[in-house]
Amino acid sequence: MKIICTFLALAFISITAVAADAAKPNIVLIYADDLGLDGVSCYGADKHQTPNIDKLAASGTRFTTCYAAPLCGPSRCLLMTGRYAFRTGGITNGSWRNGGPGAKSADEPSVARLLKQSGYATAQAGKWRQVGETPRDWGFDEYVTDPTAGGWFWKDSYEKNGEQVNAGKDAYNPDIIHAFSIDFITRNKEKPFFLYYAMHLVHGPILRTPDTKEGGDLYEDNIRYMDKQVGGIVAEIEKLGLREKTLIIFSADNGTALSYPSTIGGRMLNGKKASMLEGGSRVPYIASWPGVTPAGKVSNDIISIADQLPTFVDLAGGKLPEGVKIDGISHAPQLRGEKGTPREWAYVQLGKNWFVREQGWKMNEANELFDMSDAPFVEKPVAAAEDTEASKAARTRLTAVLAELNPAAGKTDGGDGKKPGKKKKKGKAQ
The missing domain is CATH 3.40.720.10 (Alkaline Phosphatase, subunit A)
Structure with missing residues (x-):
């Protein structure tokens, strides 16, 4: 009986494994x-x-x-x-x-x-x-x-x-x-x-x-x-x-x-x-x-x-x-x-440059905001002095995202994107 039970248990495990692979x-x-x-x-x-x-x-x-x-x-x-x-x-x-x-x-x-x-x-x-x-x-x-x-x-x-x-x-x-x-x-x-x-x-x-x-x-x-x-x-x-x-x-x-x-x-x-x-x-x-x-x-x-x-x-x-x-x-x-x-957003980096992009808006490492409503053809810069309610809200959101990511505290680039190095600033990146 013990041998039969062991055989059935092994068969069940095998069938279960096959079913899992099939999924x-x-x-x-x-x-x-x-x-x-x-x-x-x-x-x-x-x-x-x-x-x-x-x-x-x-x-x-x-x-x-x-x-x-x-x-x-x-x-x-x-x-x-x-x-x-x-x-x-x-x-x-x-x-x-x-x-x-x-x-x-x-x-x-x-x-x-x-x-x-x-x-x-x-x-x-x-x-x-x-x-x-x-x-x-x-x-x-x-x-x-x-x-x-x-x-x-x-x-x-x-x-x-x-x-x-x-x-x-x-x-x-x-x-x-x-x-x-x-x-x-x-x-x-x-x-x-x-x-x-x-x-x-x-x-x-x-x-x-x-x-x-x-x-x-x-x-x-x-x-x-x-x-x-x-x-x-x-x-x-x-x-x-x-x-x-x-x-x-x-x-x-x-x-x-x-x-x-x-x-x-x-x-x-x-x-x-x-x-x-x-x-x-x-x-x-x-x-x-x-x-x-x-x-x-x-x-x-x-x-x-x-x-x-x-x-x-x-x-x-x-x-x-x-x-x-x-x-x-x-x-x-x-x-x-x-x-x-x-x-809610995508993050893109190349060397010492980066941006975060949500539907309709984009902000880069210099905290410059862009209206992306006509992307991928046009990226319209929006100065803080020209903010509408929508752009002001986007500026707040994306500034917070970049502050939380804090890319400058991690591995960035020494200059032109061709000479990699580690650049340390205040804060710590995970």
Whole structure:
């Protein structure tokens, strides 16, 4: 009898574990490089067509107001840790070099490690170098990446799980990354997985793609190839019968590319990559999980790239680490079509500059207030002497937010955003 009871108990535990895994969605995070709102047609881009990304948006929820950092490295650190730059030291692209204060895997939470604790297989594919260390140090079971910080296209080698691999003379790295991603999904189809697909497209240099025809627009070719690869990931997940078990998120690491701004409705966005203007950090954010995420919905809720860590942990049924301040806020309820607890504001930092942004208003590190009612096209400064009741109330609210955050007491930057260092002032940042 004892043996039978033990067998039944083990069977129950096994069935319970399988049921728990079945309730956890696979998570595929597709992160484009240097892509603002003006590069995606479902956000109103006049010039560029992205039919596969548009289809993804139609099958899920498109968020209109998402903020990354204005540069690759700080944005990816924000994604990985769920913590603001002044806490981690992930403040510029150079933060991990020359003794800078860049985040270290041993000191910070990691979205990959937290998902591994919830039973997920984890993989990173594509751009990585500006985060520091290796993807494995940050909790990824396997990875494919490269030794450069920028675009990595027609090259003869790449790095896989710490080993240099000869790719041959005519290798197109985005295809290598894509093939690795498909293989990872296929091998892990029976259990929950997390794939961080960090595209190099559409970062410069803007080179030909395998689909480029003579005389074509190279930048548009790159946009279309990026879109094609997004469609390829979705198609493979559908082919494996995993679509209703998989949350796919499409976003980007910073706003409009420096050399390729475009228009939305005939108007140019205010600012580009590396600037503290709206166009520098406002990015697309699309979430699709058929049967769970409302299809065709457009949400104006404010989203921060810091929110991905707590959102994914929430969906995985995991726990956030204790004793560390997580700045991200889970929007898992919104992904399920519920109201949730939307952000009141987003915080954005690059080096010694920062701002806090709520619906309609923005305040920067100099306590300058901006009317954002016509954003992302216009940011209108509002002098204190010209305050209306609305702007005065916003000034009070945002001043209080910045005072509580106190970024200047944390890890900031010594000057131009290229020479990281630790700057101490009165007060203490968590």
